[in-house]
Amino acid sequence: MKGKALSLLSDYGLFVILVILVAISALLSPLFFTAANLKNFISQASYNGILSVGMTFVILIGGIDLSVGSIVGFASILYGTLMHGNFFTFMPNEIFIYKGATVLTPILPLPFDIIFVLLIGGLLGFLNGVISSRFHIHSFIVSLCMMIFVRGLAVSYTNGQPLFGVPDSISYLAYGEPLGIPMPAIVWLIICIIAVWILKYTRFGRRIYAVGGDEEAARLSGIQPSLYQIFPLIVSGLLAAAVGIIMSGRMGCGDPKIGEGWQTDAIAAVVIGGASLSGGKGGIGGTIIGVLIMGLINNVMNLLEIDAYPQQMAKGIIIIAALAIQGVFSARNSND
Amino acid sequence: MTEQRVILEARGINKSFPGVKALDNVDLFIKAGEVHCLAGENGAGKSTLIEILGGTYQMDSGELLLNNQIINLQNPKHAQELGIAVLHQELPILRDLTVAENLFLGRQPRSRFGLVDYRKMYKDAKKWLDIISADINPRTILGRLSVSKQQLVSIAKSISLEAQIIILDEPSAVLTDVELKRLFAIIASLKAEGKGIIYISHRLEEIFEIGDQVTVLRNGKLVGSEPIQNLNRADLVKMLVGHEVLESYIANQSIDKNRTPVFEVNGLNHGHLVRNINLKVSSGEIFGIYGLVGSGRTELARAIIGADRINSGQIILDKKKVCIKSPADAIGYGICLVPEDRKGQGLLLEKSISENISLPSLKSLKGKLLLNYGKISKYSDEYMKKLRIIASDSGQTVKYLSGGNQQKVVLAKWIGMNLRVFIFDEPTRGIDVGAKEEIRNLIRDLARDKKSIIFISSEIPEILSIADRIGIMHEGRMIAILDRSDATKEKLVAYSMGGIAV
Amino acid sequence: MNRLAKYISHDSDLSIILRYVVLLILIVVASIMAPGFISMQNMLNLLRSFSFLGFISIGMTFVILSGGIDLSVAAILAFSGVLLGLFQHWGIYLGHVDTLSLLAPTPILFLIILSIGSIFGLINGLLITKLRIADFAATLGSMIFIRGFAFAISGGRSIFNLDGMALFLGRGMVGPVPFVAILFFISVIICSIILRYTIFGKRLYATGENPIVARLSGINPQKYKIIAYTISGFFASLAGICMAGRLNVGEPRVAEGWELDAIAAVVIGGTSFAGGKGGVINTVLGVIIIGLIRNILSLLGILPDPQEMIMGIVLLFAIVIGSLGTRKGSLARV
Known part of the structure; x- marks a missing residue:
């Protein structure tokens, strides 16, 4: 009976925690349940939400992608460069004098610039995946190197300067509110739907679970693992690039420094959502709740005007606590 | 038809x-x-x-x-x-x-x-x-x-x-x-x-x-x-x-005449593969355990030395109950296991012969403050010679040794330690015929030194040639214990397949 | 010595030679680019600048030998420096910023900080062994926490001006030799003695190479892993104190990303990710190679950010090379 109660708790516990957190937030700050704050909360959460979808894919195969924060920054500056017609003149720093350059001279017409940036993001993810799969190096270490490389690339590209000016269509992605719903949230929702479709309703997605759960069992069932190990990292890189584009819209500039440390929020959200770091367990539903929980904690800490630094400490503790709870649970299950 | x-x-x-x-x-x-x-x-x-x-x-x-x-x-x-x-x-x-x-x-x-x-x-x-x-x-x-x-x-x-x-x-x-x-x-x-x-x-x-x-x-x-x-x-x-020629059983002269048990296991349970196991081994005795793969032999050995946590049961050494929670405890009481999976569990493959042999007995090879490599070298050379491990010298990496020599290195780890109970899990698996006999003779020597030995094997001729008594396991239970004189191939096969002797 | 060689096994290793070749090439390149490079003075300066990364790499060597990985070292380094600044400017909470006001005599402060660093390491070890959290995940969490902690206690400020003893640690000279380099080499010697000539060392190697074999040989692998993380915490904190002395500031932003440099130094040195193979002397070689690459990049006039970019590739390359031939999935152990 106790086991049943526990499994119920692990099935629905997350949702209960979310509800409790909402209640606490409302009690702590009267500002919480205002339309402005809720809109702000949901659009803030959306950025992490989109990254977390990619991270869910990666964690499902037992990997981790630390490079997403850097890819956000790289995509942002890459997009900015595309807007200023200088993409092919990658030159030493002095030549780049972008300050005040708000006249847009896009190299590619509208949908293609976005597609191009997304493809580059996907390519970076692909590199993560291939190196980690081919050389059997855990993706956390490959993506750690990638994180440093991509950030260095992004920052040195414009000597750390932001590139101002983005087209209205991109600003709309960040600030638009069709039907009163913030655009980032809509993008997040669409991505979630696609992700659920892939993970839950295609054989491809189910095979990702199989490979993450037990590579050998998957192989015996006639699945070739390497494709399913590389694909999630591509998704993660691609979605990070998407976040980078929307962030450019939000800030009105391409900023190479944006996204620093965001990978940890994404990891935290996925882990809180119940995914196992050893792979094979987790899903978009859990991740959405994880993102909302992380977002709520951020939002409330901001409303209570807690400094950024204790906030960071809290995140470290939340990650460890979520993992510790998982560890204790799985230890108990395996003892049965 | x-x-x-x-x-x-x-x-x-x-x-x-x-x-x-x-x-x-x-x-x-x-x-x-x-x-x-x-x-x-x-x-x-x-x-x-x-x-x-x-x-x-x-x-x-x-x-x-x-x-x-x-x-x-x-x-x-x-x-x-x-x-x-x-x-x-x-x-x-x-x-x-x-x-x-x-x-x-x-x-x-x-x-x-x-x-x-x-x-x-x-x-x-x-x-x-x-x-x-x-x-x-x-x-x-x-x-x-x-x-x-x-x-x-x-x-x-x-x-x-x-x-x-x-x-x-x-x-x-x-x-x-x-x-x-x-x-x-x-x-x-x-x-x-x-x-x-x-x-x-x-x-x-x-x-x-x-x-x-x-x-x-x-x-x-x-x-x-x-x-x-x-x-x-x-x-x-x-x-x-089959009709293989049986290797002859060399009568064991060293068994304690009164058969006072030195080592006893009472009512040991662990998961579904170790169910209510009782056995007694006296000094100088080789107790064989026969069973098919999956019959719980390895699990029993692991449970005895505390590698897996037991559900219930007692281990008794010299009529005193001992509490074993980890292999370290077991070694402390003088009980060791030579595991079945030599490469995965017995040896540090990347390390030298000398490093492997001395691993459990480092404490006795220490000078005042630091390890004494002179002692270590002498110790491992001694056991290399005693067990006739064939290698250029004790610095050779064990990865490159033959199966027989690797197994001798695992044996050497324990033989030098003056332990009392040795558990061998398939010690001759994957080894060529000559080396098999050498290993068995080493085990007979241990019995002559009044050690108590548990010898697990799935080769009937082998177990018949070495064991003084044979316990047969089937699906986690010890379904029969035969004296060497009563044991035949047919009985072992029949018992191990869950039947009764024909 | 002959017996030792016999014990350690003469598994000849071409890749070690390769590492010396790389080192030689780097030295040649550097001396061509900067004529003063080969001078004694420059060598000693370089030694000093390598020492800080050196300390955390020593700790990382213990952890990687035990089969783990520690991402929190750079955060512990920063935290310890900030702590030193705070302890020496205790009056900061009373509004006096620039004057020294020691909480306790400096040697005692060192002891306290080193203990705190070690405790962070100990906690990492406990999280990993007792709560069964994956090594990288636990230390990633503590990295974020500790770095945040460093910012929180300093309010994000740099705490300038430390006392003489702290400065001596980072800047002092004994004759022509920087004190911190001496400290580093003493640490290297002590640690290689520990790894080679003590039971602890042997058991740590055994734990790292194969915890199952270690356990069946009467070793408690968890214990050795915990100690390895504690040592790593200790050295990270020692590096933090010295670094603060060198820069004369307790700075929460210091050494960001150094955990990767340390990992790379250990791996370039030839210590295997699979655990159980390598040693501190090898790591010194790795530290020197990493340090020289950075030095050459600076000599080339490459700015910090592109330097990072190039280092990212170098590190990835080093890790890929270092992991060739290790058994499959050795890092995927959770």
Whole structure:
């Protein structure tokens, strides 16, 4: 009976925690349940939400992608460069004098610039995946190197300067509110739907679970693992690039420094959502709740005007606590 | 009896692994509507054969014919597509997915739009589970089911593949009696549908109950293939055992005449493979444990030395109860284990002979403050010489030694430590014949030194040549303990397959 | 010595030679680019600048030998420096910023900080062994926490001006030799003695190479893993104190990303990710190679950010090379 109660708790516990957190937030700050704050909360959460979808894919195969924060920054500056017609003149720093350059001279017409940036993001993810799969190096270490490389690339590209000016269509992605719903949230929702479709309703997605759960069992069932190990990292890189584009819209500039440390929020959200770091367990539903929980904690800490630094400490503790709870649970299950 | 059509033919299959000829020119003919039992002792080559049929291993030579067509299996997927389904002994399952997912892993039913059709998947899963009358909800997470229910799911899976050939590798090991009856009923109905079934079991009575034909392998060679009705139990046992010359048992002079037990195990329980084990070993005695793979021998050894936590039971040394919670405790009391998996559990493969030999006894090789390499070197040279380990010197990396020499290094780790109880788990597996005898002689020497020895082996001639008493394990229980004088090959085989002596 | 060689096994290793070749090439390149490179003075300066990374790499060597990985070292380094600044400016909470006001005599402060660093390491070890959290995940969490902690206690400010003893640690000279380099080499010697000539060392190697074999040989692998993380915490904190002394500031932003440099130094040195193979002397070689690459990049006039980019590739390359031949999935152990 106790086991049943526990499994119920692990099935629905997350949702209960979310509800409790909402209640606490409302009690702590009267500002919480205002339309402005809720809109702000949901659009803030959306950025992490989109990254977390990619991270869910990666964690499902037992990997981790630390490079997403850097890819956000790289995509942002890459997009900015595309807007200023200088993409092919990658030159030493002095030549780049972008300050005040708000006249847009896009190299590619509208949908293609976005597609191009997304493809580059996907390519970076692909590199993560291939190196980690081919050389059997855990993706956390490959993506750690990638994180440093991509950030260095992004920052040195414009000597750390932001590139101002983005087209209205991109600003709309960040600030638009069709039907009163913030655009980032809509993008997040669409991505979630696609992700659920892939993970839950295609054989491809189910095979990702199989490979993450037990590579050998998957192989015996006639699945070739390497494709399913590389694909999630591509998704993660691609979605990070998407976040980078929307962030450019939000800030009105391409900023190479944006996204620093965001990978940890994404990891935290996925882990809180119940995914196992050893792979094979987790899903978009859990991740959405994880993102909302992380977002709520951020939002409330901001409303209570807690400094950024204790906030960071809290995140470290939340990650460890979520993992510790998982560890204790799985230890108990395996003892049965 | 009407002539049945042969659906699967394997002719002249050869397969070698480094150092071992696993299959030597083996033939196998599977007819439609036949339950074909595959029997043999451990290491006879049964598993290798089915791995080849299932596409996991590639054969070195020989040919496979399916419905008179030559086939060339590439991988497990290919075998599945051709209609050969294997139920593996080690269940390849995904604990975090539902029962239905596991049933249809990689081949989930799809709706018109190419999406996984969950409703149909659950319905189909329910259908297959109903066919084998398993009361399991297809939506349950597999990891939450008992082991026997998980096995039923795997059985349902191998049937659901609707293959022509279904290979069941010891499906009965974890099933309850009721579930086993159901399994037999399922096999009967599959037979009626004209499928070919390869059934591997370590239980004699099962072979007689459901088998039509039995093929016996021994040491990778085909011993024979006979219709079951032409055989009785004694015949089958004879086929399994063969007529090898027994190595002579050298009477052990060193056993304590009163047989006062030095080492006792009382009512030891651990999981489902160590059930209420009692045994006593006196000083200078070699107590043999015989059992098939999966009978719980290794689990018993691990439980004794505290490598796995026991559920209940006592270990008694010199009439005093000792509390062993870890291998370190066991070593402290003078009990050690030479594990079955030499490379994975016995040796640090990347390290030198000297480093391996001295690992457990570093404390005695310390100077005042630091390790004394002079001592270590002398110590390991001494035991290298004593055990006749053949290597250029004690600095050689053990990875490059032969199996026999590697095993001697593992022995050397413990022999120098002045321990009292030695547990050997398959100490001669995968070693050439000469080295085997050397290892056995080393163990006899230990007995002469008044050590108590537990010797686990699945080779009957070996255990008969060395053990003073033999305990036989079957499905986690010690079902008989025989004195050397009473023990025969036939008895060991019969007991280990869960029967009584013929 | 002959006996030792016999014990350690003469598994000849071409890749070690390769590492010396790389080192030689780097030295040649550097001396061509900067004529003063070969001078004694420059060598000693370089030694000093390598020492800080050197300390955390020593700790990382213990952890990687035990089969783990520690991402929190750079955060512990920063935290310890900030702590030193705070402890020496205790009056900061009373509004006096620039004057020294020691909480306790400086040697005692060192002891306290080193203990705190070690405790962070200990906690990492406990999280990993007792709560069964994956090595990288646990230390990633503590990295975020500790770095945040460093910012929180300093309010994000740099705490300038430390006392003489702290400065001596980072800047002092003994004759012509920087004190911190001496400290580093003493640490290297002590640690290689520990790894080679003590039971602890032997058991740590055994734990890292194969915890199952270690356990069946009467070793408690968890204990050795915990100690390895504790040592790593200790050295990270020692590096933090010295670094603060060198820069004369307790700075929460210091050494960001150094955990990767340390990992790379250990791996370039030839210590295997699979655990159980390598040693501190090898790591010194790795530290020097990493340090020289950075030095050459600076000599080339490459700015910090592109330097990071190039280092990212160098590190990835080093890790890929270092992992060739290790057994499959050795890092995927969870």
